[in-house]
Amino acid sequence: MTSADTPRSGQPKSRLSRDIVLAKALELVDAEGLEALSMRRLGLELGRDPMSLYRYAQNRAALLDGVAELVLDDLSIEPSDPDWKAQLRKIAHGLRRQALRHPNAVPLLVTRPLSTPLGLRPLGTLRPLEQILSLLVAAGFEPADALHVYRAYYGFLYGHILNELQEFVVDPEENEALLRLGLHRLPAKDFPWLRALAPALAEYDGEAELEQGLAILLSGLEAQLTRQTAGSGA
Template sequence: MAKDGERRDPLNRARVLRAAVALADESGLEAISMRKLAQALGVVPMALYKHVANKDELLDGMVDAVVSEVEPPQEGLDWKAAVRRRTLSARAVMLRHPWARRIMEAQAAPTHVILAYTDSMIRTFLAGGLSADLVHHVMHALGSRIFGFTQELHETAPTAPSDLSPEQVQYMMATFPGIVAVATARPHDPTSVVGSGCDDQFEFEFGIDLMLDGVERLHRNDWRSADHDREAASVL
């Protein structure tokens, strides 16, 4: 609580969200509660409800605040460079706030800020001359990558012999030699992972570049989906 005579910034939604983000950065998502957040702000818990209706709205607002840190679209870049730059900016944001992906993955519906960000990415592709048909499939393929992280299928699966006991190593080598060969081909950088799994910076950039190169090739070849061709034929 503020001391007598000490000036305190007025409480508003932006200040509440900034404090919640800072608390999650420092102590993890598990530390977020109305009581702990109120304590950090030096107010009573009921004061928070004037700015966020409940914890779900608080979590959504925290994600919105994080996504808002991604740099805006840059003028003068072609679509491929623009998408890559902004995606890597999102990656840097997620590395600063790795807890945010858990909220995003659990959201029942995207917020206005999430929709606006997604729309701006789509418009970058469209402004580059890509068809809406191609962009539809590109957005599905990119998935969470536009927000700076990759959803791993089995995040907790061991990826190196050091994660296993000697007996488990022998079993894996005998039973799944392909997995062992690939998993041990290159160590991952744990300091650049968002969340867990194999989603480190190198793997993320490799995946983005691979996909954008493929999209560029399809665009040059005037690719159209089979569904698009069938719908066009039905109109004739």
């Protein structure tokens, strides 16, 4: 036999590792969507028997969790930034960027946590939460209030991402055409505004929209903070 087996595809048969598996999985999801990520397909992509994957993830579900973790791990948070609002803005844009980079993985980010009790989630998923709490407490919020702020903030952020991805239609170029085409199908009688707003929908600027929403929310939250530290000046 030749020196390299050159299996169906992929590398010349070095040892596998969790990172390699997850990376390939994410690659596959990015390229062909979540449905394409089956154990067999991933095995084929790695030039290995599908069963070998179970050494690196207990389940398909666990594998999906791993992929989600991988996407989130690219977020860098600095919990000691004195300008908490700026830091939250930075994080928000970072997450948005990841979402746009891996749109097919977004359902995972949003959906997997729903099936796992908070405390049992992969640590990578919990770290942002912890770090943001720390950031907020350092900024002067009472711990309990930090939790409220976190919820308002992260809620808005996830919501925005879902919104943006829904409108963007993952398809790259023919965006506008597709969008208008779709809207054109709507009965004009029942959907006058949606149809009228088709051009506006096509010009959607997610980044600006996010920034604007954050501005409203963060200044509102800040108002709470000053009101509170002024009021209960123990």
